[in-house]
Amino acid sequence: MSLLNQFKTSLARSKSGFVDRLGSLFGSGEINDEFFEELEETLVSGDVGVQTSLKLVDQLREAIGNQKVKEREEARKLLIQIITDTMSSGENSTLADQKPAVILLVGVNGSGKTTSAAKLANLYRQQGKKVLLVAGDTFRAAAIEQLEIWSGRAGVDLIKQEPGSDPSALFFDAMNAAKARDADVVIGDTAGRLHSKYNLMKELNKIYRVVGRNLPGAPHQVLLVVDATTGQNAVAQARSFNEALALDGLILAKLDGTARGGIVINIQDELEIPVSYVGTGEKIEDLAPFNAADFAHALLED
Amino acid sequence: MFSNLGEKLQNTLRRLKGKGKLNEKDVDAAMREIRLALLEADVNFKVVKDFVAAVRERAVGHEVMSSLTPGQQVVKIVNEEMTRLMGQDQSTLSFTRGQTSIMMVGLQGSGKTTTAVKLASHLKREGRSPFLVAADIYRPGAVKQLEVLTESIGVKSYSNLEEDPVKICSEGLKMAEREGCDVTIIDTAGRLHLDDEMMSEITEIKNTINPDEVLLVVDAMTGQDAVNAASSFQEALGLSGVILTKLDGDTRGGAALSVRAVTGCPVKYVGVGEKLDALEPFYPDRMASRILGMGDVLSLIDKAEASIDQDKAKEMEQKLRKQQFTLDDFKDQIAQLRGMGSLEEIMNMLPEAGNLPKEVKQMSMNEDNFKRVEAIIGSMTKGERQNPAILNSSRRRRIAMGSGTTVQDINRLINQFNQMQKMFKQMGGADKKGASKKMKKMKKRFPF
Ligand SMILES: Nc1nc2c(ncn2[C@@H]2O[C@H](COP(=O)(O)OP(=O)(O)OP(=O)(O)O)[C@@H](O)[C@H]2O)c(=O)[nH]1
Ligand SMILES: Nc1nc2c(ncn2[C@@H]2O[C@H](COP(=O)(O)OP(=O)(O)OP(=O)(O)O)[C@@H](O)[C@H]2O)c(=O)[nH]1
Ligand SMILES: [Mg+2]
Ligand SMILES: [Mg+2]
Numbered sequence: 001m002s003l004l005n006q007f008k009t010s011l012a013r014s015k016s017g018f019v020d021r022l023g024s025l026f027g028s029g030e031i032n033d034e035f036f037e038e039l040e041e042t043l044v045s046g047d048v049g050v051q052t053s054l055k056l057v058d059q060l061r062e063a064i065g066n067q068k069v070k071e072r073e074e075a076r077k078l079l080i081q082i083i084t085d086t087m088s089s090g091e092n093s094t095l096a097d098q099k100p101a102v103i104l105l106v107g108v109n110g111s112g113k114t115t116s117a118a119k120l121a122n123l124y125r126q127q128g129k130k131v132l133l134v135a136g137d138t139f140r141a142a143a144i145e146q147l148e149i150w151s152g153r154a155g156v157d158l159i160k161q162e163p164g165s166d167p168s169a170l171f172f173d174a175m176n177a178a179k180a181r182d183a184d185v186v187i188g189d190t191a192g193r194l195h196s197k198y199n200l201m202k203e204l205n206k207i208y209r210v211v212g213r214n215l216p217g218a219p220h221q222v223l224l225v226v227d228a229t230t231g232q233n234a235v236a237q238a239r240s241f242n243e244a245l246a247l248d249g250l251i252l253a254k255l256d257g258t259a260r261g262g263i264v265i266n267i268q269d270e271l272e273i274p275v276s277y278v279g280t281g282e283k284i285e286d287l288a289p290f291n292a293a294d295f296a297h298a299l300l301e302d
Numbered sequence: 303m304f305s306n307l308g309e310k311l312q313n314t315l316r317r318l319k320g321k322g323k324l325n326e327k328d329v330d331a332a333m334r335e336i337r338l339a340l341l342e343a344d345v346n347f348k349v350v351k352d353f354v355a356a357v358r359e360r361a362v363g364h365e366v367m368s369s370l371t372p373g374q375q376v377v378k379i380v381n382e383e384m385t386r387l388m389g390q391d392q393s394t395l396s397f398t399r400g401q402t403s404i405m406m407v408g409l410q411g412s413g414k415t416t417t418a419v420k421l422a423s424h425l426k427r428e429g430r431s432p433f434l435v436a437a438d439i440y441r442p443g444a445v446k447q448l449e450v451l452t453e454s455i456g457v458k459s460y461s462n463l464e465e466d467p468v469k470i471c472s473e474g475l476k477m478a479e480r481e482g483c484d485v486t487i488i489d490t491a492g493r494l495h496l497d498d499e500m501m502s503e504i505t506e507i508k509n510t511i512n513p514d515e516v517l518l519v520v521d522a523m524t525g526q527d528a529v530n531a532a533s534s535f536q537e538a539l540g541l542s543g544v545i546l547t548k549l550d551g552d553t554r555g556g557a558a559l560s561v562r563a564v565t566g567c568p569v570k571y572v573g574v575g576e577k578l579d580a581l582e583p584f585y586p587d588r589m590a591s592r593i594l595g596m597g598d599v600l601s602l603i604d605k606a607e608a609s610i611d612q613d614k615a616k617e618m619e620q621k622l623r624k625q626q627f628t629l630d631d632f633k634d635q636i637a638q639l640r641g642m643g644s645l646e647e648i649m650n651m652l653p654e655a656g657n658l659p660k661e662v663k664q665m666s667m668n669e670d671n672f673k674r675v676e677a678i679i680g681s682m683t684k685g686e687r688q689n690p691a692i693l694n695s696s697r698r699r700r701i702a703m704g705s706g707t708t709v710q711d712i713n714r715l716i717n718q719f720n721q722m723q724k725m726f727k728q729m730g731g732a733d734k735k736g737a738s739k740k741m742k743k744m745k746k747r748f749p750f
Contacts, residue, residue, distance in 0.1 A: 041347055044347050045526050047527070049342070108548070108551070109548060109576065110413060110521065140576070141447045141450040142444075142449075145442075146441075146442045146443030147443075148443075149443060194551040195552075196552040227523075229524050229527045230521075230524065230525055231523060231526065231553075231556070232343075232525065233344070233551065233552070233553040234525075254409075257527065257531070258496060259526075259530075263525065282410070282440070
């Protein structure tokens with residue numbers, strides 16, 4: 001199955017409840033206040049958030065007025081377009097032609113960082129790159145072993161130190177190792193941390209600075225891993241992590257569940273941080289590049 | 303945006319003065335704000351609908367008590383309804399004579415493994431003899447994670463990567479008995495509620511071991527989807543309770559209400575950190591005010607009580623009464639607050655925190671800040687510490703030089719000191735009875 005199809009299937013499967021409602025919503029009938037209200041509710045129920053839902057509905061109203069749309073089906077196409085436009089308005093981060101190119105994965109506890117690191121390692125290795133994984137979570141019990149198993153499955157090297165060691169010192173060494181081993185891509189896992197914890201965010205900022213000091217221009221891609229089931233708190237997460245180390249994109253993990261991940265629209269809207277990948281399962285190949293049009297379609301179409 | 307429902311309602315209801323009864327229009331305006339606040343707090347939209355309808359019904363035509371403004375009256379009803387929905391009382395685990403078994407279930411990454419060990423540690427402290435079973439053979443490193451954690455608290459565990467999870471659990475129970483343990487906690491793999499294969503596995507585990515408790519572990523940051531997972535797990539397994547994790551963050555935690563509403567199960571514990579002692583009982587009333595964004599006043603008192611030296615608190619209360627709170631005391635206070643997290647975190651628990659200047663709220667009690675404060679206060683004369691009012695600009699310059707800081711740092715500190723003095727005056731000491739009475743008063747003084 002192509003990545004795109006895989007992405008669509010998993011979205012379609014998970015969106016059934018959502019889609020059913022929209023199906024009836026858009027199916028037939030005139031465009032009236034009740035229609036807009038239901039629409040707003042549907043968006044809210046997909047974690048889009050009240051403010052952003054209202055904003056999207058307002059945009060839709062305006063577009064409907066401008067284009068003299070009368071049918072709900074037409075309105076649906078307009079809304080898909082609006083969401084697609086919103087979600088593709090930013091530049092999607094690509095890895096610079098750097099060698100080694102350094103990717104750093106950050107996020108709150110349990111969002112899917114370590115698994116996503118393994119998935120990315122697998123992706124790049126399949127592209128023929130020499131990949132190095134860095135077991136940057138020296139804090140959580142058996143986090144290093146977890147990534148070690150994954151690195152074996154992905155067939156890539158792992159840089160690790162003792163549990164409890166200083167993560168920025170580890171990253172410093174990892175940058176040297178990457179240069180010495182002539183790695184193309186370095187993927188750094190980090191410990192989960194709640195964005196509201198000052199000291200932990202400071203520690204992350206230190207990792208960021210140490211990496212940059214040892215390898216000017218690095219890290220080249222900092223990705224925030226967000227659990228698709230997360231509600232409004234994800235915006236606060238993105239805000240804080242973005243302050244600590246300038247995010248380039250998101251990985252929306254666990255999109256294979258029933259959650260719709262609508263919160264990424266808020267994040268894109270407020271912070272202009274695009275979604276780079278979506279996680280669609282627990283296996284190493286369950287990662288797909290994000291596609292705005294697919295996302296919008298899958299959200300509003302069955 | 304809707305961080306404080308109290309503030310929001312204040313704006314909406316400011317115009318209303320004590321009338322005889324709440325009319326529909328008053329109530330509608332308030333209901334809009336409540337609906338927004340709940341949605342922003344991630345309460346499921348259907349649950350919000352039901353909740354607002356219930357409150358509305360109670361509120362319209364309600365007599366406004368003479369002691370309250372209409373706004374306060376609405377908040378009172380909201381609070382009562384909310385607490386009622388969350389469950390009135392604390393709920394505990396049920397133990398059987400002899401062997402008790404507890405199963406942890408939930409979505410991926412919600413915190414099952416960590417919570418299983420936290421629970422074991424808690425039960426061990428209560429004098430029980432817990433045993434852990436690692437039934438997650440899927441996630442890389444999951445068994446090892448549980449082993450490392452159980453070892454750290456001196457508790458035994460069992461697993462076998464060669465076996466299937468159902469077998470592991472029945473073996474584990476036998477092992478626990480042989481080891482002379484009386485509570486067995488089973489950590490299961492994270493799974494999606496729509497994964498039929500995995501759901502039938504867990505159903506089989508449940509049917510095989512017939513546990514006393516089946517606890518659903520839910521991430522407090524979960525959004526609208528919380529109802530889907532919770533109701534599926536409930537349907538498949540028949541849950542006995544819920545544990546809400548990661549409440550140490552700044553999430554409003556509306557999932558607690560959603561999950562409660564769709565499963566009818568009580569929340570039995572909450573996780574408030576990654577460390578193994580970060581498990582607390584669940585207080586429905588506190589969760590209600592957290593979701594509503596009206597200040598978690600009671601938690602604050604408990605927190606303060608836990609980290610503030612009782613004698614010092616007494617002494618402080620005396621000083622506060624006599625209005626003798628000095629910069630030296632300020633230093634002592636923040637030294638104690640260091641153990642309580644950032645000042646912002648603490649402020650957020652206060653209903654009136656919204657009214658405090660941003661810079662005070664953002665003053666974080668990390669080591670850097672604390673050292674700076676210490677240096678500044680250390681560079682003052684005794685007279686200055688007793689009476690900061692005498693700090694003119696030449697004194698401030700001298701202190702800045704002496705402490706290696708800037709005059710801005712001094713100004714900020716004095717400003718924060720003044721604000722804090724004000725805050726502590728409102729709070730009174732941390733003496734429980736005195737404080738809770740004061741807190742109750744403070745609660746009544748919602749900004750209307
Ligand atoms: N269904 C599904 N599960 C996933 C996905 N990504 C990760 N997971 C699972 O989520 C759980 C947590 O994943 P981890 O990669 O360990 O998360 P983490 O962010 O590294 O966690 P910490 O390091 O503890 O903060 C594991 O059980 C993973 O198998 C996904 O896209 N879909
Ligand atoms: N801040 C905070 N982190 C927590 C809390 N409870 C668990 N965690 C963290 O959340 C992450 C996931 O916890 P686990 O116990 O591995 O979650 P799990 O449900 O067993 O995950 P899977 O087995 O992969 O499904 C880890 O990084 C834990 O340290 C909590 O109350 N607060
Ligand atoms: Mg990890
Ligand atoms: Mg686990």
